[in-house]
Amino acid sequence: MRHSLPTIPQFYVTAPQPCPYLDGRMERKLFTALQGEQAEAMNDTLSKQGFRRSQNVLYRPSCADCCACLSARIRVADFQPSRSQRRVLKRNSAMQRYVTSAWATEDQYDLFRRYLDSRHADGGMADMDVFEFAAMVEETPVRTRVLEYIAQDETGRRQLRAVCLSDVLDDGLSLVYSFFDPDHSALSLGSYMILDQIALARKVGLPYVYLGYWVPGSPKMDYKAKFSALEIYHDGAWRDLGDPSSHSSATHPLSVKPIAEQVASLNLPKTLSAPITPTRIIRDL
Incomplete structure (x- = not known):
C-alpha cells in the first residue's frame, strides 16, 4: 500500500x-x-494570511521597500450597500447568473479580449492568447467556479455581459479575476459582480468575500474602499479599514520584514506540521 506523506511547501521570491x-x-x-492533496487546505490557510491564487500558484506582495498592498475582504454579515450600490443592483436587476465549473469558452475569451483592449491594453495580460486564457481559468487544483452574467438585448438575444472566476474557500468566496463588456460601463458591472458575490456568500453561509489587494494611493483600487465592512490584512491580523485616507503608501526603511522572517511566521495547514526552515526553503529567482 502506498501512502502520501505531507511535504513542506517551498517558497520563492x-x-x-x-x-x-x-x-x-x-x-x-x-x-x-x-x-497535491493539500492544495485546498493551503489555499484556505494562506488566503487568510494575505495570499492570492493565480492558476497553481499562491502569492502575496513582498516588496523590498514597500508594503502598500493590503489584502482586503468584506464581512458579509455586516455589509450594507450604499445608495449608489443599490442603484447598481437596480440597474442590473434583470441580469441572470449562471455558475459553472472552471471551463473556458470562446464567448468568454471574446469578452475578455474586448475588456483588455478597452481597459488594459498596456497591461501585463494584454498579449494573452486563447490558450493562456484557458490555462488561467482551468488550471486550478482547488474548488473554483466560473460565474457568467447574462442579459438580453433589445431583440431578446442573450448576451454574455460579465464573467467572474472565484475560488470557494472554507470561510468565503475569493475573487480571482473578473471582466465585463466595456460597451456597458454605465452598468458598473465590476461593482455589480462584487455585490452579487456578497449576496451569494450570504446565501450559502460564507462569512467573507475576498477582493484581492487594496492599495492606498492607487486610483485603480479606489473602488474597493467604497464597500462597507471592509477589512485589510496588516501586521499579521485582519482589521477594519476605517477611514481610507488614514492609510498611506509612503515607504519606510524599516517597514518590511526580511523574507526569512515573513516565511517563518506563516501558519500552514495542521497536516503540514513540520517547522519551516527559512534558510532552506527560500530561493531567489
Missing part, C-alpha cells in the same frame, strides 16, 4: 519588476506552488 499600481515603485512577490 520573484525578481523585482515595475509596480502596476504605484509609479516609480518596484514589485516583488513571495510565492509557492499549489498542488
